[in-house]
Amino acid sequence: MEDVPLKKKFVTIRFYEELNFFLPLSRQKTSFQAELYTGQTVKDLIESLGIPHTEVDLVLVDGRSVDFSYQPSADDNISVYPVFETFDISGLTLLRAEPLRNPAFVLDVHLGTLARYIRLLGFSAVYRRDWGDADLASYAEENKLILLSRDRGLLKRKNVSHGMFIYHTDPREQIKEVCRRLDLYSSIDPFSRCLKCGGKLYTLEYESDDFKEIRDQIPEGVLSWCREYKQCGTCGRIYWEGSHMKVLHGIIESVFEGAS
Numbered sequence: 490m491e492d493v494p495l496k497k498k499f500v501t502i503r504f505y506e507e508l509n510f511f512l513p514l515s516r517q518k519t520s521f522q523a524e525l526y527t528g529q530t531v532k533d534l535i536e537s538l539g540i541p542h543t544e545v546d547l548v549l550v551d552g553r554s555v556d557f558s559y560q561p562s563a564d565d566n567i568s569v570y571p572v573f574e575t576f577d578i579s580g581l582t583l584l585r586a587e588p589l590r591n592p593a594f595v596l597d598v599h600l601g602t603l604a605r606y607i608r609l610l611g612f613s614a615v616y617r618r619d620w621g622d623a624d625l626a627s628y629a630e631e632n633k634l635i636l637l638s639r640d641r642g643l644l645k646r647k648n649v650s651h652g653m654f655i656y657h658t659d660p661r662e663q664i665k666e667v668c669r670r671l672d673l674y675s676s677i678d679p680f681s682r683c684l685k686c687g688g689k690l691y692t693l694e695y696e697s698d699d700f701k702e703i704r705d706q707i708p709e710g711v712l713s714w715c716r717e718y719k720q721c722g723t724c725g726r727i728y729w730e731g732s733h734m735k736v737l738h739g740i741i742e743s744v745f746e747g748a749s
C-alpha cells in the first residue's frame with residue numbers, strides 16, 4: 490500500500506508591537522504563513538514560532554478574541570498582541586484571568602542589578618544567584634510573583650503564568666522598561682526596602698536605644714553630621730543619606746522621566 494502524503498495546513502499569522510523582537514527579520518511586522526500541526530493549540534503555535542506565552546495578552550482569530558486553548562483551523566487569520574497597559578482593549582478577552590498588576594517579582598540570575606533597582610523603588614524582588622530555571626519557575630508560581638528574565642526558554646515553561654521578557658541589557662533601561670510596561674508609577678515608594686535583601690526598612694530614631702546598639706557600625710565621619718538612619722528589618726543593614734545616594738536619586742528621576 491502506498492503512503493498518501495498528508496496535506497500540510499497553514500494559518501496566516503501576524504505579531505504586533507514588541508513581539509516582533511522574537512521573530513526573524515522576514516517575519517517582523519508582516520503577516521506570514523505558519524504550518525499548523527494536528528492538535529496544536531494557538532499557544533503551542535505561538536511558542537513554536539519563538540514567542541514566550543507570557544508576552545502575549547490578546548489573540549484575535551478573524552477579529553474574535555480566543556484563549557490559549559483554541560485550536561486553529563486551516564486558513565485562520567491570527568493576530569497576536571503583547572501585554573500592554575496603555576491601550577484601551579476593553580470588551581476583548583485577555584488571556585489571563587488575573588491581571589499582571591501585583592507588583593512583586595522574582596528575577597533570573599542575570600538580572601541582579603535590576604533586582605536592586607526594583608527594591609530601590611520599593612517593590613519586592615527575590616533574587617538568588619544559585620537558582621536554576623526550575624527553581625525560578627516554581628517559586629514564581631507558588632508565590633504568585635512576576636518572573637523577569639531575558640531567557641525565553643524559561644518564560645515558555647508551562648507553570649510560568651506571570652512573566653515578562655526584559656528587552657534591554659542596560660539595567661537603567663531595564664528598570665524604566667518594567668515601570669512603563671506594568672504602569673507601576675503610582676505604587677513607587679523609594680528607599681523603603683533594603684537593596685541587598687529586599688526587606689522592609691525602618692526608621693532608626695537618632696540616639697534611641699536601638700540606635701545606640703548599632704552606633705559602632707556607623708563611620709565617625711557620618712555620625713558627625715547625619716541624624717537620619719534606616720535599618721533593614723530582615724538583614725539589619727543600616728542606611729543613611731551618603732554620597733552614593735546621588736546615583737540612586739538619579740535612577741529614580743530617570744524612571745519618572747521615562748513615564749512620559
Ligand SMILES: [Zn+2]
Binds near residue numbers: 683684687722723725
Ligand atoms: Zn536587608
